[in-house]
Amino acid sequence: MRRFWFRLVVPGLVSAWIAACGGEGGGAAGGEAAQIPFPVDTTTAATITGTVRFEGTPPVMPTIDMSEEPACRDKYTEPPRAQTVVVNPNGTLKNVFVYVKAGLDTTLRFPVPRDSAWIDQSGCRYEPHVFGMQVGQTLAIKNSDAVLHNINAKPTANRGFNISQPQAGMVSTRTFQVPEIMIPIGCDVHGWMSAYVGVLRHPYFSTSGDDGSFTITRLPPGTYTLEAWHEQYGTQTVEVTVGPNETKTVEFVFRPAATS
Ligand SMILES: [Cu+2]
Incomplete structure (x- = not known):
């Protein structure tokens, strides 16, 4: 009798533990009830696009010693460097988080x-x-x-979290409950591993990539404060007004000498 009880209960406990640890992947992104319609008229929506330029001499990032982790070290042909400041070949700055900080109708959901x-x-x-996501969206964390x-x-x-992923292929999921610029991971x-995520109630964010560009689409016409965030060089803001169907181009310039 006791053995029978044990067999029934233990699998239930194990699956509950897996669910509690977010080990099953997937996850309902906000749940079914969260699927409200997009609240902006996309036929008259506007776009803000642009680049993040870097001015000055790019700093040389330190190399990372991965000698104690051959599985990681062997993925590189040259010693990997820290990603704190990445200046692209075209003179732009990578990993700048650009987002609408103010000006959006706060009643929009x-x-x-x-x-x-x-x-x-x-x-x-x-x-x-560096990347962005929305409040309530599922963050999938993978170990490759x-x-x-x-x-x-x-x-x-x-609410913070601390997840152990001992094996390749593992995926865990988490969500964030309120906006926050920026959350360090x-x-x-x-100790050298670091990332930053920006969490917003709206989808108006972008991160500069390998060409230093960013694009924010589907904005209602209006006047916005756009902020550009960089982990070393801090923040800059600019005010941008866009009319119906308009595309405005913005340039941010980060100068290390002026911001350090
Ligand atoms: Cu690690």
């Missing part, structure tokens, strides 16, 4: 994307290094390395 935001641990670094990673998110406004095993 936006649907939570069904697609997850992703962060991957590959070669003992995070990819992407055959080493133990420990994802430690340290928000101030949201690190690894307790590898």
Whole structure:
């Protein structure tokens, strides 16, 4: 009798534990009830696009010693460098988070994307290094390395988490409850690993990539404060007014000498 009870209960406990740890992947992005319609008339919506230019001599980032993690070290042909400042070949700055900080009608409610935001641990670094997502959206955290990673998110406004992923292929999911610019993510095993995520109630954000460009679409016509955030060089803001169907181009310029 006792053995029978044990067989019934233990699998239930195990699956409950897996669910509690977010180990099953997927996850309902905001749940079915969250699928409200997009609240902006896209036939008259506006676009803000532009680039983040870097002015001055790009700093040389330190190399990362991965000699104790051959599974990561072997993914590189040259010693990997820190991603704090990445200046693209065209003179633009990568990993700048650009978002609408103010000016948006605060009564607008936006649907939570069904697609997850992703962060991957590959070669003992995070990819992407800087990214954005919405409140309530699922963040999928993947380990592509055959080493133990420990994802430690340290928000101030949201609930933090600390997840151990000992095996390659593992995916964990989490969400953030309120807006926060920016939440640092690190690894307790590898002190050099760092990433930042910006969490917003709306979809008006973008991160400068390999060409330094950013694009924010589907904006209602209006006047907005756009902020550009960089982990080393801080923030800059600019005011932009867009009319119906208009596309405005904005340039941010980061000058290390002026901002340090
Ligand atoms: Cu790690």
